[in-house]
Amino acid sequence: MPDFNSLIQKYLSGIDASKAGERAIAYEQVRSALDAAFKDDPGHPDHLGYLYDLDQAIAAAEARYRTHRTKLDDLLDPVRQLSTRAKLKFGAIAGIISLASDFIKPIIELTLPILLGSAVAGLVLFAGSRLFQGSRALLQSGAFLCSVLFVFSFGLWGMQHFIKGADAQGVVAEIVPGASQIQNALLARLSRIESNTRDTAEGVDKLNKGVATLKRETSADPRKELQNLGKNFNEQDFLQTMAMCDIRAVRLYKQAEMPVPRYKALEVLVLPENVACLDIYKADFVAIGPDICFTSDYYYSFRSMMRPVDWLQSGFKIPERKKFIEGVCGEARLREAYPELYGGKSRTVSSLETDIRRAGPLVLDEEQADAARERINQLFDRAPPATRPTPAALSSEEVRRQIIGKKINHANKTDIVYRPDGSFEGRNDRGQQTGTYQLMADGRLCMTTTSGARACYQYYREEQILKVRRNDGDSDRVIGLVSVRN
Missing domain, CATH: 1.20.58 (Methane Monooxygenase Hydroxylase; Chain G, domain 1)
Incomplete structure (x- = not known):
């Protein structure tokens, strides 16, 4: 049933209820609202009952206004x-x-x-x-x-x-009863939280002070300063720092006497886009000498399939770096050895033959003779001979089934795919190489890049683990583990 008392007071609250005429209008509005609710069935029993209750509520409201009102009545209304x-x-x-x-x-x-x-x-x-x-x-x-x-x-x-x-x-x-126990448990829990928070804050404060003290104590030691920068004193972090040319860190590596790795010197020479990092190590490059640009002794791993000129072409893309490289290796010598770097044609086999005839007979030591044989193999497309037999080496048929057509990874550094059509594609963090390969009778895969460089790889198992090594006249170096994906 509707609360008519509240409904009437709601209507009265919006008017001056001290005037009987305005109260009458409010009562009539309440009656109209009730009639509207039963307009489809005005004779309904509930309708009549509600009208009676409404009249009683109106009478009660009027009674309050007819009696003598006090201040208390106004407050309690x-x-x-x-x-x-x-x-x-x-x-x-x-x-x-x-x-x-x-x-x-x-x-x-x-x-x-x-x-x-x-x-x-x-x-x-x-x-x-x-x-x-x-x-x-x-x-x-x-x-x-x-x-x-x-x-x-x-x-x-x-x-x-x-x-x-x-x-x-x-x-x-x-x-x-029992409320004090609950209160004490709550207080104990809050006390532990407060104590733990305070101890944690004190621990963090001590740690911050310790770190600040440590940095002040090690500021004179470049190796410890490198650690503060999140860098380790090793070759890998050094090469990454040179590539990004973090000048502050490169200076610290120099102060800590980190040398340029000779077997990667050419790679380091063409890494940084900012020559400022190369200038820091200029004395190291000068000490290695101009041969850094003309032999294969200064780059490494799968990248050895590239020629020095391939690295230099990358280095010559930035004019300031090109000028630095010319200062280390000599511009005149670079122009003579690699005319293609300056817009000319690369030297052909016939031009090499002419140079040899002009030079006359040469007396070569064993190392020079090995290098000459390698160059001849490259010119006449001969597969380099195996340096030594490999125990548990995969046969040519096993290589065809297990290696060719699969995605191969060498030592988590180089990805290679030997396609069934005799071509290959290799990729590492420095770039991509493509070319052709031959599957030799002894299971070696001998590759020739588009630039003419050659290398042979032997896949073998050692304690059931698949590995790979170079196996040709140039090297028999073990490269590492091999992973194979379809």
């Missing part, structure tokens, strides 16, 4: 206008807030602030309900909530000063 349901809801909210503030009294005192705050807020909301007619119902509800909160808080505040021990632990902990 907002409360009377609230429904029983609203009164219970606001009372429950106020009770929960008051009891919660009393329960956490050992942690923080909130009862008195809530007491004073609710009093001030209640007065402000009540005054506002008199000024703002359109929001009167909402403001009166807020004022009622604050007044109930004030009553509860005042009662608890008074009992805290009357009941023994309640001024420290709160009224709830003193009079409710």
Whole structure:
């Protein structure tokens, strides 16, 4: 059934209810709303019952206005206008807030602030309900909530000063069985959290001070300063630092006496885009000498299938780096050996033959003779001879089944694919190589790049683990583990 008392007070709150004419209009509006609800069945029994209840509510409202009103009546009118349901809801909210503030009294005192705050807020909301007619119902509800909160808080505040021990632990902990144990457990948990937080903060502070002290103590040691930058004093980190040209770190490597690896000197020479890093190590490159640009002794691994000129072409892409390389290797000698770097044609076999005839007979030592044989093999497309037999080497048929047509990786550095049509493609962190290969009768794969460089690789098993090594007249170096993917 509708709460007609609340409905009538809602309509009256928007008018000057002291005037009987305006009250009559409000009552008629309520009747019209009720009639509209039963317009399809005006004779319905509930309709008649509701009309009777509405008349009783109107009579009660009029009785309040006919009797002599006091100041107290004016104050209590907002409360009377609230429904029983609203009164219970606001009372429950106020009770929960008051009891919660009393329960956490050992942690923080909130009862008195809530007491004073609710009093001030209640007065402000009540005054506002008199000024703002359109929001009167909402403001009166807020004022009622604050007044109930004030009553509860005042009662608890008074009992805290009357009941023994309640001024420290709160009224709830003193009079409710078991509440003090729950309160003590909560306090113990909060105390542990506070202690752990404090210990953690102290530990972090000590750690920060230790790190600051360590950095101050090691600032004169370049190796420790490199560690502070997250870099290790090893060849791999040095090469990465040169490639990125971290000038500060490169200077520290130089101060720590990290040398340029001779077997990778040409690679280092063409790595940095910023010549400033090369200038730091200029003395090292000058000490190695111009041969850095003209022999295969200064680059490594699968990249040995490239010629020095291939590296230099990469280095010549940046004018400042080109000028630095010419300063180390000599511009005139570079122009003579590698005219293609300067827009000319590369030297042909016939031009080499002419140079040999002009030079006359040569006396070569064993190392020079090996290099000459390798060059002849390259010119006449002969597979370099195996340096020594390899135990457990894969046969040509096993290589055809297990290696060709698969994705092969050498030592987690180089990816190679030997295609069934006799071509191959290799890739590593410095670039890509393509060319052709031959499967030899002894199972070796001998490759020839598009630039003419040659190398043979032997795949073999050692303790059931697949590995690879160079196996030709130039080298028999073990490269490492092999992984195979389809």
